Amino acid sequence: MMELIGEILKLMVLSGLALAGVLVILIWKKGLATKVTYLRFLVQAVSMVAIFYLFTYPVWQLIILIVIFVLPLFIGRFFCGWICPFALIMDAITLIRKTVKVRYRLLPDKLNKFLHNLRYVLFLVFLIIPVALYLLDPPSSFDTSFLLAMLLSGPFEPWRILVGPLIPLIVPWEGPLAISGVYFSYPYVQEVILYSEVVFSELIVNIIAWVFVGLTFVGSFFVRRVWCRFCPTGASIAVVNRFKGFKWAPMLHIDKDEEKCTKCGICKRVCPVQVTEVYDQKGGKITTSMCTLCTRCVEMCPYEDCLKLKMGGKTVFKSRNWLEPSTIE
Amino acid sequence: MKSQSEEKKYMPELSEKEVEELRKAITDTSQRVVAENIEKMKKADQNRPEAMNYFDEIADFAQREKEIRAAKKEGKKVIGYMCLHAPTELILAADAIPVRVNSGWYDASKLGDRIVPVEVCPMVRSTIGAKMIALSPYLELSDALISVLTCDAMTKLGEILSDYTPVWAMTVPRVKDSAQSIRLWNEEIKAIKAQIEALTGNTIKGKQLKSAIERTQKATKAFRRLQDLRKGPPVIMGRDAMLVNQTYMWDDIDRWTEKTEALCDELEKRVSQKNWVCPTDTPRVMITGTPMIWPDNWKVPTLVEEANPQGILVADELCSSERLLYDPVGVDEWSISDMLNAIGERYLMASTCPCFTSEDGNEDRINWLLTKIKDWNIQGVIYYVVRGCMLYAMEYTRVKKVLDRNNIPVYYLDTEYTREDVGQMKTRVEAFLEMLSARIDI
Numbered sequence: 123m124m125e126l127i128g129e130i131l132k133l134m135v136l137s138g139l140a141l142a143g144v145l146v147i148l149i150w151k152k153g154l155a156t157k158v159t160y161l162r163f164l165v166q167a168v169s170m171v172a173i174f175y176l177f178t179y180p181v182w183q184l185i186i187l188i189v190i191f192v193l194p195l196f197i198g199r200f201f202c203g204w205i206c207p208f209a210l211i212m213d214a215i216t217l218i219r220k221t222v223k224v225r226y227r228l229l230p231d232k233l234n235k236f237l238h239n240l241r242y243v244l245f246l247v248f249l250i251i252p253v254a255l256y257l258l259d260p261p262s263s264f265d266t267s268f269l270l271a272m273l274l275s276g277p278f279e280p281w282r283i284l285v286g287p288l289i290p291l292i293v294p295w296e297g298p299l300a301i302s303g304v305y306f307s308y309p310y311v312q313e314v315i316l317y318s319e320v321v322f323s324e325l326i327v328n329i330i331a332w333v334f335v336g337l338t339f340v341g342s343f344f345v346r347r348v349w350c351r352f353c354p355t356g357a358s359i360a361v362v363n364r365f366k367g368f369k370w371a372p373m374l375h376i377d378k379d380e381e382k383c384t385k386c387g388i389c390k391r392v393c394p395v396q397v398t399e400v401y402d403q404k405g406g407k408i409t410t411s412m413c414t415l416c417t418r419c420v421e422m423c424p425y426e427d428c429l430k431l432k433m434g435g436k437t438v439f440k441s442r443n444w445l446e447p448s449t450i451e
Numbered sequence: 452m453k454s455q456s457e458e459k460k461y462m463p464e465l466s467e468k469e470v471e472e473l474r475k476a477i478t479d480t481s482q483r484v485v486a487e488n489i490e491k492m493k494k495a496d497q498n499r500p501e502a503m504n505y506f507d508e509i510a511d512f513a514q515r516e517k518e519i520r521a522a523k524k525e526g527k528k529v530i531g532y533m534c535l536h537a538p539t540e541l542i543l544a545a546d547a548i549p550v551r552v553n554s555g556w557y558d559a560s561k562l563g564d565r566i567v568p569v570e571v572c573p574m575v576r577s578t579i580g581a582k583m584i585a586l587s588p589y590l591e592l593s594d595a596l597i598s599v600l601t602c603d604a605m606t607k608l609g610e611i612l613s614d615y616t617p618v619w620a621m622t623v624p625r626v627k628d629s630a631q632s633i634r635l636w637n638e639e640i641k642a643i644k645a646q647i648e649a650l651t652g653n654t655i656k657g658k659q660l661k662s663a664i665e666r667t668q669k670a671t672k673a674f675r676r677l678q679d680l681r682k683g684p685p686v687i688m689g690r691d692a693m694l695v696n697q698t699y700m701w702d703d704i705d706r707w708t709e710k711t712e713a714l715c716d717e718l719e720k721r722v723s724q725k726n727w728v729c730p731t732d733t734p735r736v737m738i739t740g741t742p743m744i745w746p747d748n749w750k751v752p753t754l755v756e757e758a759n760p761q762g763i764l765v766a767d768e769l770c771s772s773e774r775l776l777y778d779p780v781g782v783d784e785w786s787i788s789d790m791l792n793a794i795g796e797r798y799l800m801a802s803t804c805p806c807f808t809s810e811d812g813n814e815d816r817i818n819w820l821l822t823k824i825k826d827w828n829i830q831g832v833i834y835y836v837v838r839g840c841m842l843y844a845m846e847y848t849r850v851k852k853v854l855d856r857n858n859i860p861v862y863y864l865d866t867e868y869t870r871e872d873v874g875q876m877k878t879r880v881e882a883f884l885e886m887l888s889a890r891i892d893i
């Protein structure tokens with residue numbers, strides 16, 4: 123019975139996905155994509171469901187991981203702006219905050235930059251912890267292949283930290299919370315539980331998990347995209363952009379026309395991850411690895427052609443006189 | 452409010468009779484000048500757009516004065532401002548009427564000489580003079596004035612006018628591009644909001660503010676539409692467009708928007724019929740520099756468009772015209788604090804006033820000029836400065852260098868608030884236009 127409900131739910135989600143997919147294509151085709159923020163929500167929702175289905179098959183996880191690692195070479199952190207389900211959760215919370223008209227808090231620019239760099243440390247720490255734990259408690263017979271197997275697919279699966287944000291609210295496999303055969307989870311909660319289990323008792327582990335969920339929820343209520351400021355997955359994606367020699371690599375990037383910019387400051391204010399480069403830079407390619415390519419700045423810049431989202435040499439989307447479409451509405 | 456009898460800091464005590472006489476003389480001239488200017492504009496374009504009739508009417512101050520008086524009777528407040536850095540959205544949100552009160556009357560500037568030396572900017576002197584004899588209806592009807600301390604003359608102007616009307620000063624940071632500047636300015640915006648609320652007795656809530664922003668955005672939309680229409684072959688005389696832009700300073704915003712949209716509809720039709728106001732090879736001129744205020748200070752646009760060879764003004768970079776309304780308030784979230792920040796940024800950051808400087812100097816203005824030159828296909832620039840306007844005069848050298856590098860001829864036209872130099876200026880303007888036409892022919 124329970125499973126049946128679960129199946130029905132899955133089917134409903136699947137049909138919703140198909141519908142949304144068609145909608146996205148239609149909107150883009152018709153050139154109605156002027157309100158990019160809404161389009162982005164749609165894409166995020168579609169991706170979330172898609173990822174949910176991909177995760178139904180364990181083999182996909184690794185492939186997704188490879189995709190996450192390779193694609194950014196060319197499309198920057200597009201994933202963060204448009205696909206990541208955790209981001210969707212945070213954006214949804216932001217939407218709630220907007221409707222109740224509470225103003226977000228800004229992180230000081232220095233702290234923001236610091237957190238941005240901290241992600242690389244977090245990234246390493248999470249990779250090292252499993253190794254350390256393993257070394258502290260080595261299996262009786264030493265076997266390299268066993269060690270590798272333990273590291274890669276054993277209880278800790280360190281690479282899982284990278285798919286953390288991909289874990290949407292509903293997970294097909296066993297999540298910490300099950301309702302009617304549908305498992306619910308939250309990004310990173312499984313990792314949090316896993317790592318704290320080594321040290322703490324079950325009760326405390328549960329508390330830690332809930333505190334984590336609570337903190338990130340509240341955090342993203344007050345600070346837009348709070349997790350993205352230091353997310354280790356974002357690191358894997360951002361890292362290639364950091365090397366000077368590879369600045370050519372991201373084919374997808376924001377481009378600015380210095381002469382068109384009146385320094386009105388809108389792009390700086392609306393950026394959900396507080397990127398200042400779009401405002402500060404003297405035009406040209408914006409290569410900062412902080413940018414998630416969400417195109418909010420392009421959407422809000424009120425000067426025609428000043429900001430562009432470019433793919434290769436081609437403009438995908440550009441800033442325009444956004445006062446115009448208001449008559450159509 | 453201060454009583455008239457309180458001792459004045461600056462203003463002399465004039466006898467009723469003297470005031471009356473002076474006002475009569477200047478008002479008569481003013482009415483003549485308005486009529487003359489409009490007559491000239493009508494003649495310049497035989498086939499003038501119908502929609503311009505409305506703007507001709509509103510250009511004569513009397514009609515709007517009547518309206519404002521009626522509104523005041525019903526309890527509405529009028530808040531004047533002297534510079535486009537004043538956040539008009541807040542005035543609208545408090546259900547008050549914003550009017551810009553700078554004076555363009557030549558003769559009034561002579562009166563101003565009695566209080567400040569002739570070296571001072573004539574626009575400021577003229578505003579002082581206008582106040583002395585109660586010449587400008589908008590200045591007289593204002594319950595309070597917002598004075599943004601941009602240049603030196605403006606700073607003192609507010610002080611002088613405070614002899615009559617409460618003046619709220621807003622300190623504008625000279626370097627806009629820094630965290631502490633925007634913090635200061637946002638505080639100023641909040642303080643002005645409180646002042647406006649106190650005067651009008653209306654609290655500015657999110658809903659009103661949002662609607663004020665949206666109304667202004669609609670006006671911006673119409674405004675931009677008009678300027679965009681001027682990018683192609685000339686479909687409207689520059690003076691006509693400038694008059695439309697300028698009437699925004701005192702007209703009712705919603706009606707202004709509607710009428711401007713109507714004008715644009717008409718112009719669009721003309722574009723599709725390829726119905727141009729002058730030959731398409733007429734030199735395309737842009738004016739930048741000191742603001743030009745209706746009705747008297749209309750001589751340069753008139754000269755350019757009535758010169759032989761003729762020029763056509765297709766764009767300008769004047770805070771009395773195209774800079775008034777081009778930049779919209781970009782709101783990210785409709786919470787009151789974000790709206791206030793957005794308003795703050797729009798009035799500080801987007802401005803290309805020469806009162807600002809930064810590491811690269813006033814780069815924003817240079818960039819904006821270059822963009823205008825490209826997008827509006829400008830063939831020559833007239834750099835207009837009234838004597839006494841330090842900031843625009845000083846920035847000329849830099850602008851010239853950049854324009855020279857871009858191979859755009861620029862002509863420095865300095866003048867006074869007077870009609871006497873028209874003849875001499877005509878020769879200068881014609882020589883410049885001659886040169887431009889010669890360049891186009893090659």
Ligand code: SF4
Pocket residue numbers: 201202203206207208209287349350351353354355356357
């Ligand atoms: S930074 Fe992390 S949480 Fe944010 S969008 Fe990217 S992957 Fe998702």
Ligand code: SF4
Pocket residue numbers: 378382383384385386387388389390400401422423424425428429
């Ligand atoms: S929003 Fe556009 S014009 Fe404004 S500062 Fe940013 S890039 Fe420049």
Ligand code: SF4
Pocket residue numbers: 376392393394395396397400412413414415416417418419420
């Ligand atoms: S810089 Fe622009 S595209 Fe990049 S994250 Fe910020 S708003 Fe999004």
